Every structure is written in C-alpha cells, then in structure tokens.
Amino acid sequence: YRANVIAENILSQVDLDGNVGVHLQSIVDHRREADAVRREELTGANNSKLRFTTRGWKFKVLWSDGSYEWIHLSDLKESNPVDVAEYAKARGLASEPAFAWWVPYTLKKKTAILKAVNSRVCKNNVKYGVRVPRSLKEARRFDRDNGNDLWEKAYLKEMKNVGIAFRILADGERAPVGYSKASGHLIFDVKMDFTRKARWVKDGHRTPNLDTSSYAGVVSRESVRILLTYAALHDIPVCAADIRNAYLSAKSSEKHYIICGAEFGVENEGRVAIIERALYGGKAAGRDYWHHLRNVMKNKLGFTSSRGDPDVWFRESRRNGDGEPYYEYVLIYTDDILVISDNAESVLRNELGSGFDKFELKEESIGPPSQYLGGKLSLVETSNNTKAWQFSSSQYVQEAVRNVEKYLAETGRILPRKCLTPLSSNYRPEIDTSQELHEVDEADAAFFHSLIGMLRWIVELGRADICIEVSLLSHHLALPRRGHFDQALHIFGYLRAHHNAAMVFDPAEWNVPATDFQKQDWNYSVYGCDGLTEELPEDMPKPLGKSMRMHVYVDSDHAGDSLTRRSRTGFVVFLNSAPIYWFSKRQTSCETSTFGSEFIAMKTACDYVKGLRYKLRMMGVRVDEPTYIYGDNQSVLANTSNPGSTLKKKSAAIAYHFVREGCVKDAWRTHYIDTNHNVADLFTKALPSGEKRWRFVSYLLAYVAPKQFYPTT
Numbered sequence: 001y002r003a004n005v006i007a008e009n010i011l012s013q014v015d016l017d018g019n020v021g022v023h024l025q026s027i028v029d030h031r032r033e034a035d036a037v038r039r040e041e042l043t044g045a046n047n048s049k050l051r052f053t054t055r056g057w058k059f060k061v062l063w064s065d066g067s068y069e070w071i072h073l074s075d076l077k078e079s080n081p082v083d084v085a086e087y088a089k090a091r092g093l094a095s096e097p098a099f100a101w102w103v104p105y106t107l108k109k110k111t112a113i114l115k116a117v118n119s120r121v122c123k124n125n126v127k128y129g130v131r132v133p134r135s136l137k138e139a140r141r142f143d144r145d146n147g148n149d150l151w152e153k154a155y156l157k158e159m160k161n162v163g164i165a166f167r168i169l170a171d172g173e174r175a176p177v178g179y180s181k182a183s184g185h186l187i188f189d190v191k192m193d194f195t196r197k198a199r200w201v202k203d204g205h206r207t208p209n210l211d212t213s214s215y216a217g218v219v220s221r222e223s224v225r226i227l228l229t230y231a232a233l234h235d236i237p238v239c240a241a242d243i244r245n246a247y248l249s250a251k252s253s254e255k256h257y258i259i260c261g262a263e264f265g266v267e268n269e270g271r272v273a274i275i276e277r278a279l280y281g282g283k284a285a286g287r288d289y290w291h292h293l294r295n296v297m298k299n300k301l302g303f304t305s306s307r308g309d310p311d312v313w314f315r316e317s318r319r320n321g322d323g324e325p326y327y328e329y330v331l332i333y334t335d336d337i338l339v340i341s342d343n344a345e346s347v348l349r350n351e352l353g354s355g356f357d358k359f360e361l362k363e364e365s366i367g368p369p370s371q372y373l374g375g376k377l378s379l380v381e382t383s384n385n386t387k388a389w390q391f392s393s394s395q396y397v398q399e400a401v402r403n404v405e406k407y408l409a410e411t412g413r414i415l416p417r418k419c420l421t422p423l424s425s426n427y428r429p430e431i432d433t434s435q436e437l438h439e440v441d442e443a444d445a446a447f448f449h450s451l452i453g454m455l456r457w458i459v460e461l462g463r464a465d466i467c468i469e470v471s472l473l474s475h476h477l478a479l480p481r482r483g484h485f486d487q488a489l490h491i492f493g494y495l496r497a498h499h500n501a502a503m504v505f506d507p508a509e510w511n512v513p514a515t516d517f518q519k520q521d522w523n524y525s526v527y528g529c530d531g532l533t534e535e536l537p538e539d540m541p542k543p544l545g546k547s548m549r550m551h552v553y554v555d556s557d558h559a560g561d562s563l564t565r566r567s568r569t570g571f572v573v574f575l576n577s578a579p580i581y582w583f584s585k586r587q588t589s590c591e592t593s594t595f596g597s598e599f600i601a602m603k604t605a606c607d608y609v610k611g612l613r614y615k616l617r618m619m620g621v622r623v624d625e626p627t628y629i630y631g632d633n634q635s636v637l638a639n640t641s642n643p644g645s646t647l648k649k650k651s652a653a654i655a656y657h658f659v660r661e662g663c664v665k666d667a668w669r670t671h672y673i674d675t676n677h678n679v680a681d682l683f684t685k686a687l688p689s690g691e692k693r694w695r696f697v698s699y700l701l702a703y704v705a706p707k708q709f710y711p712t713t
Helices: 003-011 073-079 081-090 103-123 136-146 150-165 221-233 285-300 344-352 394-409 442-460 464-474 482-497 594-618 634-641 650-664 679-683 691-700
Strands: 024-032 057-063 068-072 166-168 184-190 196-202 238-242 256-259 272-275 312-318 325-333 336-340 375-381 387-392 502-505 550-557 568-575 578-586 627-631 668-672
Touching: 024 081, 057 073, 068 073, 073 081, 081 103, 136 150, 150 166, 150 184, 150 196, 221 325, 221 336, 221 387, 221 502, 221 568, 221 578, 221 594, 238 344, 325 344, 336 344, 375 394, 394 442, 394 482, 442 464, 442 482, 464 482, 464 568, 464 578, 464 679, 464 691, 502 578, 550 594, 550 679, 568 594, 568 679, 578 594, 578 679, 578 691, 594 627, 594 634, 594 650, 594 668, 634 650, 634 668, 650 668, 679 691
Parallel strands: 550 627, 627 668
Antiparallel strands: 024 057, 057 068, 166 272, 184 196, 238 336, 256 272, 312 325, 325 336, 375 387, 387 502, 550 568, 568 578
C-alpha cells in the first residue's frame, strides 16, 4: 500500500468538522468460500506460492444508511484497508494467506501516520520555520529565548485594537436577557513577511452552526494578474491600502458575551463583556464583514460585484483626460485593497475611508502598491518600452531560505550547494525507498510540512519554475521519506541561488503568427448543421477598453507516475504577453495511450479557457477574438481542428466533442507547436538544466534565467 491510500482511508472516517460520518459504518460478519487458500496449501520458499491472494473471502458490511451488503475482500481492502485490517486482527484472521501479506503492514503504517501527524500538529507548532506560541505565557518565554519582544508587541497591539469589539459591564452586572455565553482566547501567528501577529479570537467551534455561508471573500490571484495587466494596458493608476481590523468594522449579528480573562487586564478580569463587533473566529464574523462590505460597496459607492469573481468590484466612470468611458475596479482580499482608477487615492480616502460606514485605513499603507500578499509589486518598463506591473517574490524567498538555514544550523547541517534545477537529476519521489522520515527524526517530519507549505506559497507568488517539483513532493505529505526531505531542501538550495525572479504582467499585444490558427469551415460537419456559436452571458456588462488576446500552451506527460502510471496535465495561459495562470496536476484516470492523456490535457485546458472567457466578460473586459491554444500532439490537434476527422478512440469521446464544439464556436482554435517550443513542458516533467528549461523559464519570469535568454533593450 502507498501511504496516501491508508491516510485517505483514515481521513474518510471524519467529515470537514472532524465528526465521524462515513459510508461504511462497520464490518459485521465474514465468510470463507470453498476456493479460499488455506495455510497448508502454501508451498515453496518462504511460503511464496499464492502469497498475494485474496480469493474466497467475503465480508458483510453495514452502510451508514442502515443497509447490509456482502463485499469481496479484493474490493473492500482497496477502499477501506484500515477497517478490514482491524477486523481481521480482532477476529484472528491476520495469519490467513489472504490477510498475512498486507494486514500487518497496514496496521503498522496506520500507527506510524497517526503518530507522525500527532507529533506535527500537537508537539511542533512551526510556521515558515518560526516557532509559534500557543499562549501568552509561552509567547513571553519565546521572546526571552530569542532576546527580543516581537510577540509581546504583537499582543499589546492586538488588545488595544480589539477593545472596540467589547462593551465591558460594571463589576457584578449581568448580561442582558437573550445573550448567551461564549468564550475566546489569544492566538499567535507568523505573517507572510515573517512579522509576528497576535489575534484575540472567539471560540466559534463552541457556538451553534450557521445555516448560511460564514466566509469573507478573497479576490483570486488570477483576477489580480488580469487587472494589473489591464491597468498597464490602459495606463490606469493603481493604489493600495490596508483596512485596520477589518472584521471589527462590522457589527456582530450574534448575541454573545464573554467573561474577561487575564489578557484584558487586572481591572477587567472576571467582568462580563458584551460582544458588539464581528470577531475573528466567530462563525458569523466573515458573513457579517462581507455583508457590511457589500452594503458599502454597492449601496454607498455604487460598485457592482463581478459574477466572474465576487471580490472584484467595478463601476463605470470617465477618463480624466479624454472623457472616454472605462471601468474603475476595487479588488478586495479580506483587508487588502487594490484600486484601479484615474482617481484611485480619492476612492480610498474620500469614499471607502470616509462617511458613517467608513473603513479605517492604515495611513502608511495608502499609495502605489509596494507589498501585496507577501510579494513586492512595482511598475517597470519592459524591453519593448511598455509599462508593466511586476510582482517579485524575492524578499519572501530569501526570508524563507534564511529560516530553513537557521533550522538546519541547529543540527549542524546546511542547504545543498550547486543546485542547477529544483530536484536532483533523474529523481522520482514516487519510487523513493529511503527510510521513513518519522523514523529518522520526528522534528524533520514536522518541518517537512512547513517546507512544503512555504514552497506552495512561493509557487502562488509566481515562482512557476518550481511548480511541478513542488507538486510531486506534495503527494507524500502523509508519510514522507528521508529522500523527500532532502529534495525539499534541494529546492530551497535552488531558490537560494536563483531567488531574484519576478513575474512581469506585460500588456504588449501578442501577435498571432500568420500561418497558425487558420479558421476552418465547419458548415458541412455535424456541428455546422447545428449552427453553433459562442454563447455570451446575458447579464454581462458592456465591454469597455481595448480587447485582450489569450494564448495557451498545453502538454501532458503520458504515464509519468512510475507507480500508478497516471499521466500529468500541464498548461500555462497568457493574456496579451502576461502569464496569468499555470497548472500542473496528475490526471485522475490512467490513460492507455499518449493520445488519451494529451486529449484529457487539451480538454482540461479548454475547460479553464471557457471559464476564463466568462470571467473576463463579467469584469467588463473586451474579448473579441478566440483563444489560441498550442499543443504538441498531432493526433489530438487533427481530431480537434479538422472538420473532416473522425474519432478513433471512443474512450475520449466526451473530451473530443467538448473541444471540437469550442473550435466550431470559435471560442478557441488549436495549432501544433514543436515540443521544444511548448512552454507547458515545464509543468509536466522536471526538466534538466539546459537551454530548453531556461528558455521556458525566461518566458514566465524575469531576471532568474541567464541573460542570453532575455531580449536586449
């Protein structure tokens, strides 16, 4: 068994809230058929004959709906290995040939996984390589150990800010009728820029569940990239601001009170405090904040929430210079705001930051964006003399590397040197047979989760050059091995040497090659007879501004996983010349041919493109042309773009018709590109260091590749 299968079975035994609620309720009985292999039938060296059999055993199971069913062992052990193994051991079946070859291993791995998880979650609270305290007492001890007062300052700042959420009653006064008792506590965290943060949170898990959504929205990073490209294309200023204590700006819809603890000061300890504002941790806090924000944006300021991304708000306005109509945008990531407008600072100061329902904006944060979601944002001039927004994760990467080096230094270790690629040459994590990490060092096993967490965020911040490598290692979080830990360190060694990278959202128009993407005549095909055209959303806003052109590169790595033989899909999307989305994921089914895996990849990319075209239109962005999609499999392209082709592989029928219908509607067009020029190859396999890899990296990131791969000014 792979560790992930066993871990998934353990996880399936609880719901999202940690409550038991599984499809398989219990195994209630078993029976041995006549053809079951018996112990005395085993012959040969080490009882090897028929050792891996499951023949002749059935189990009676009780499902959660109260029904019973007899299931073959071969089926049940694949879906519920832990349940079957525990039943077999309890009933004395573990020594039978059908169980002896897998039950001891499964039970051993279950114990190891639970032990490792408990160690990571309960014993080692580390984030981005920084120890995070669980209490005020522990925070002060960490400060003493570190020789600073970072956690103490964070605590004092939070208690000062959160005070407006409470109305503390007089000593001995009781809460009003209708209010129920709640509780809360201090939590500590490390922000993406490694500053310490304290937060007094409500114990929402102890209050009744809500029937409606309880989350505050966050704008997608894809939307941020799109609109930064849009802003540069139209030369529209961008301004940023942070809302101070965002949730506290909304009134609480819940009627709760608390008994003040020691963190409220000696003079208030033991008093009743009415909760009047939304508090982090409260089940309704996110909803209350969202409703308040929506009321201000829609009813007070006249903005409309985009149906493509509800946290993108827009309204029509006029350009300051020529009076042309355009859209102003406000992008909200909980308490981080980006405004794209000719009057961006005025929108922040005189509209969002003023009036009865105003938000308290941090004065030092108002202005052209510099730090956003952990990265550095700046306006630069490209080699083609156009202005573009640039997002750099270099600062975060360097700080992350320093924290990893600090952790290693405690045991006399260092990061590997001369890392030309993220992973070592020819390394395959799925066939790594090194010692399980929790058996080597429990601290390293806990730190491996922190390493992967940091790497995932680095990818989100734009380091697409390590996307496939991080994805491959992420498959082994349940039970990592020594080799996986070493390769995670290898990625950090690569990042230390290549930290200076930035993603440039270049608005320059991408020119369609004259001989590529010729429009086909589908009139005599079955699709042409149906008169198919691309459906435009009926409620889409009027498109304003210049049209934006999309092109996509798609690829797959057939049977790339050495254990499961599943293929991997990879694609990257450009809007004009700006990379806005990249994707690398193992396919959910095992395809028997390169054609099948490539078609699944093409369908996945087209599915995304369909959603992106909808999103752009619902933001008011003009999309007048089809999306241009490059692939490197001739058979797939012939089946998608040739009106006269017929499908030879019926297993790909759904993908076949979906992609072809998009071509008929002219929502997208497909064309062949040589694999040596297909950028998506970077997202399907770990490429070796060399001209091909660095050329692909240079298409996505500035500064990190050798200088010869970038155009000269």
